[in-house]
Amino acid sequence: MSYQFNYTLPPLNAAAPKIDPNAPTYASEDGPVASLSSQECIFQIRRTGEPHVMTFQVLQAMDQCREFRTLDEHVARIQSTQPALADKRDDVRRVLESLVQRQLLVSDADFVERLAAPAAIAQAPMRAVFIRACDRPQQLVHLLATLADYERRFRAGRRYVLLDDSVLQASINEQRDLLREFARTTGCKVHYIGHAERAKIVEKLVRELPQAKAAIQSLFLRDKNASTQRFGGGRGWNMALLLSAGSRLALLDDDLRLNLKRPPFVRPGLDPNPSAPMEAAFMANMEEALGYGEDVDQDPFALHLDACGQMLGTLVRGAYPLSRQALRGMNLSRLELLSAPSRVVATQLGTYGSARTENGLWLYRLEGRSRDEFWRERASYLRNTEAQHVWFGVAQAQAKEVTGFTPFTFDNSIMLPCTSPVGRGEDSLWSALTRHAHPDAVVLELPEGIGHVQESPRQRANITRGTFVPRVNMFLRDYVQRQFGLYKAADPGQRLGLFADVLRDLAGATGQERIANLREYMGYVRADLIDRMQHQIEAATEAPVYWQADARAIVESNAKALLAKAPPRLSEWPDDIDDTGCADALVGELNGMADALEHWPALWRHAAEQGEKLLGAL
Structure with a gap:
C-alpha cells in the first residue's frame, strides 16, 4: 500500500526563486x-x-x-x-x-x-527529590550543600529521599549522618533508604504479590550474584519510581550540584529539528567549567515541573513557542513528535563540569561552533578529548523520543516502566521502554545544565579510539525500539507484557538463532558508527590532521571488529566468552528483563494505591 517516488534527474537551468523570509511555507x-x-x-x-x-x-x-x-x-x-x-x-x-x-x-x-491545539492538563503533585548515592560521601557533601543553599534561597521545603546503595559501612554511617544534618539545617522532611529499609519494602511487596517475589528482589536488592556486581543505578531508579507512583518526582545523583546554568549561546523557543546537533563548550579546568554560563534565577525544580506532565502543545503556547521560520527546510514526515498530541513525561538537563559519557564518540559528531572549539589547537584538543571540563547540552528546548541520559523530573502519575536494575545505560533503556508503553510520551530537554563533578577524572580518549562494544542495556534499548509502532494496545501495562513475551521469544530460540541475532546487532551498531564517522570525515575538509587521525583510528578499529569472527560479546560479559557462552548469557539477560516487565504494572499499581504510606512507614 505504501509507495514513495523520488526523482534524481539533473536540474534544468532555471533561475532560483527569490526567497521571502516572511512568506508562508x-x-x-x-x-x-x-x-x-x-x-x-x-x-x-x-x-x-x-x-x-x-x-x-x-x-x-x-x-x-x-x-x-x-x-x-x-x-x-x-x-x-x-x-x-x-x-x-x-x-x-x-x-x-x-x-x-x-x-x-x-x-x-x-x-x-x-501543535498548540491540545488543552492543558492538570499536573500531579510532587512527591520528593530522590538522590541516588553509593559509597561517595564526599560527593554527597557537595550536593547537599548546594541543596541547602537552594532551600535557603527559595524556601521550597521539599521532601528529600536518599537512596543509598553503599556497601562500605563507613560510607553508610557518614551518608546517613549527612542527611540528618541537612534535615536539621534546612527543616526539610527527609527519608534514608539503605539496605535494611529496602529489605523492609521488599518484604511488604512480596507479602502483597508473592508470585512476583523473584522479580521484586531482582528489581530492588543487591545480592552476591555476579550480575548484580555491575553498576546498580537501576535499583535506585526503580525504587524512586515505586515510591513516587501516582505523583511526580525529581531524580539526582550524588555527584551532581546545583545551581542550573544557561550557556551564552542559549536560544528561546522550541527547536523542531529531531536531529539537531548537541552543543558543547570546553574549559581548561574544573573551576572554569563550574563557573561557565549564567545562573538560572528561577527555582530549578519549579522551572522543570512547570513542563513535566504537561502537553507539549500547551508549552508551545507559552514558555517554549515554535516559530514558523524554524520549520523552513524541515521534512514534515520527520516531525512525528510535533505532529501528534505529545505529553512531556520527563525533562532533561545538560551538564557543566564532567561529561556524563563513558567514551567521547559524541565529540566527533559536534558541528559548527562546538566542533571548532573542540579541535582549535592541538594542546587543548588533547585535553578536550577526555571531556573532563565541558558544558554539554542543547542551546534550545527540544522534544526527544528517546534520551540517553537521566532525566531531571518525571511525571509518574501515569505508569512509568521500570528499568534494568544493573548495568550502565539504564537511563536510555528506561526512555525507550517509556516510549513503547506510552506512544505519545516525549522527553523535553531544556537549555540548562547542572553541575557534574566525578570523584576522579575518567580517561575517555583511549576508549573512544578503541573498538566500541555495546552494553547489555544498549542491546535491550535497541530491541525495544525495533518494536515501536507494532502494537496497538492502549494500556501501558499490556504493552510492557507484550514486550516481555517478545524477549522470552528470543530467549527461547535456538542457540544458533541467538548467536545470529547478536552478530546481526553487533554488525549493525559498528557499521552505523563507521558510516556516521565516515560522513563526518568527508564533510570536515578543514579539520586539523590530529582530529582526522583520531577519527580514522575510530573507523579502523571498528572496521576490524566488524570483519573479525569473534564471539558477539556484549560489554559486561567476560572477555574470554565463546559463542555458546554468549548465547547462554543472552538468555539470562532476556528472561530477567521479561520477568521485571511482566510484574512491574502490578507493583506500580499497588504502590500508587499506597501513596505516601510506603515512605511514611520507613
Missing part, C-alpha cells in the same frame, strides 16, 4: 498510496485517514514538496525534476494551490496551530 502530508489504474491512485492522509484520488503526476509533485518551502520554491523544484513541466509554471502553481485547499499541503502556520 508548505509541506506535503505523509500517507499510504494504492493504485487505481495506470493513471490514478488513492492517497490517504496518515494523520487523519482522509482519502484523496489523484493522478500519479500530482502524487509525484507532492513527493517533491515534503520539506517546508514556499510555493515558488516547490514550483521550481518540480520543474527541475520533471522536464515536461519546464514551461508550465502557472499550471504547476495552480495544482499546488489546489493541494493547499485540499489540505494535502499544510502551511507552517497551520502546523504550529495544530
Whole structure:
C-alpha cells in the first residue's frame, strides 16, 4: 500500500526563486498510496485517514514538496525534476494551490496551530527529590550543600529521599549522618533508604504479590550474584519510581550540584529539528567549567515541573513557542513528535563540569561552533578529548523520543516502566521502554545544565579510539525500539507484557538463532558508527590532521571488529566468552528483563494505591 517516488534527474537551468523570509511555507502530508489504474491512485492522509484520488503526476509533485518551502520554491523544484513541466509554471502553481485547499499541503502556520491545539492538563503533585548515592560521601557533601543553599534561597521545603546503595559501612554511617544534618539545617522532611529499609519494602511487596517475589528482589536488592556486581543505578531508579507512583518526582545523583546554568549561546523557543546537533563548550579546568554560563534565577525544580506532565502543545503556547521560520527546510514526515498530541513525561538537563559519557564518540559528531572549539589547537584538543571540563547540552528546548541520559523530573502519575536494575545505560533503556508503553510520551530537554563533578577524572580518549562494544542495556534499548509502532494496545501495562513475551521469544530460540541475532546487532551498531564517522570525515575538509587521525583510528578499529569472527560479546560479559557462552548469557539477560516487565504494572499499581504510606512507614 505504501509507495514513495523520488526523482534524481539533473536540474534544468532555471533561475532560483527569490526567497521571502516572511512568506508562508508548505509541506506535503505523509500517507499510504494504492493504485487505481495506470493513471490514478488513492492517497490517504496518515494523520487523519482522509482519502484523496489523484493522478500519479500530482502524487509525484507532492513527493517533491515534503520539506517546508514556499510555493515558488516547490514550483521550481518540480520543474527541475520533471522536464515536461519546464514551461508550465502557472499550471504547476495552480495544482499546488489546489493541494493547499485540499489540505494535502499544510502551511507552517497551520502546523504550529495544530501543535498548540491540545488543552492543558492538570499536573500531579510532587512527591520528593530522590538522590541516588553509593559509597561517595564526599560527593554527597557537595550536593547537599548546594541543596541547602537552594532551600535557603527559595524556601521550597521539599521532601528529600536518599537512596543509598553503599556497601562500605563507613560510607553508610557518614551518608546517613549527612542527611540528618541537612534535615536539621534546612527543616526539610527527609527519608534514608539503605539496605535494611529496602529489605523492609521488599518484604511488604512480596507479602502483597508473592508470585512476583523473584522479580521484586531482582528489581530492588543487591545480592552476591555476579550480575548484580555491575553498576546498580537501576535499583535506585526503580525504587524512586515505586515510591513516587501516582505523583511526580525529581531524580539526582550524588555527584551532581546545583545551581542550573544557561550557556551564552542559549536560544528561546522550541527547536523542531529531531536531529539537531548537541552543543558543547570546553574549559581548561574544573573551576572554569563550574563557573561557565549564567545562573538560572528561577527555582530549578519549579522551572522543570512547570513542563513535566504537561502537553507539549500547551508549552508551545507559552514558555517554549515554535516559530514558523524554524520549520523552513524541515521534512514534515520527520516531525512525528510535533505532529501528534505529545505529553512531556520527563525533562532533561545538560551538564557543566564532567561529561556524563563513558567514551567521547559524541565529540566527533559536534558541528559548527562546538566542533571548532573542540579541535582549535592541538594542546587543548588533547585535553578536550577526555571531556573532563565541558558544558554539554542543547542551546534550545527540544522534544526527544528517546534520551540517553537521566532525566531531571518525571511525571509518574501515569505508569512509568521500570528499568534494568544493573548495568550502565539504564537511563536510555528506561526512555525507550517509556516510549513503547506510552506512544505519545516525549522527553523535553531544556537549555540548562547542572553541575557534574566525578570523584576522579575518567580517561575517555583511549576508549573512544578503541573498538566500541555495546552494553547489555544498549542491546535491550535497541530491541525495544525495533518494536515501536507494532502494537496497538492502549494500556501501558499490556504493552510492557507484550514486550516481555517478545524477549522470552528470543530467549527461547535456538542457540544458533541467538548467536545470529547478536552478530546481526553487533554488525549493525559498528557499521552505523563507521558510516556516521565516515560522513563526518568527508564533510570536515578543514579539520586539523590530529582530529582526522583520531577519527580514522575510530573507523579502523571498528572496521576490524566488524570483519573479525569473534564471539558477539556484549560489554559486561567476560572477555574470554565463546559463542555458546554468549548465547547462554543472552538468555539470562532476556528472561530477567521479561520477568521485571511482566510484574512491574502490578507493583506500580499497588504502590500508587499506597501513596505516601510506603515512605511514611520507613
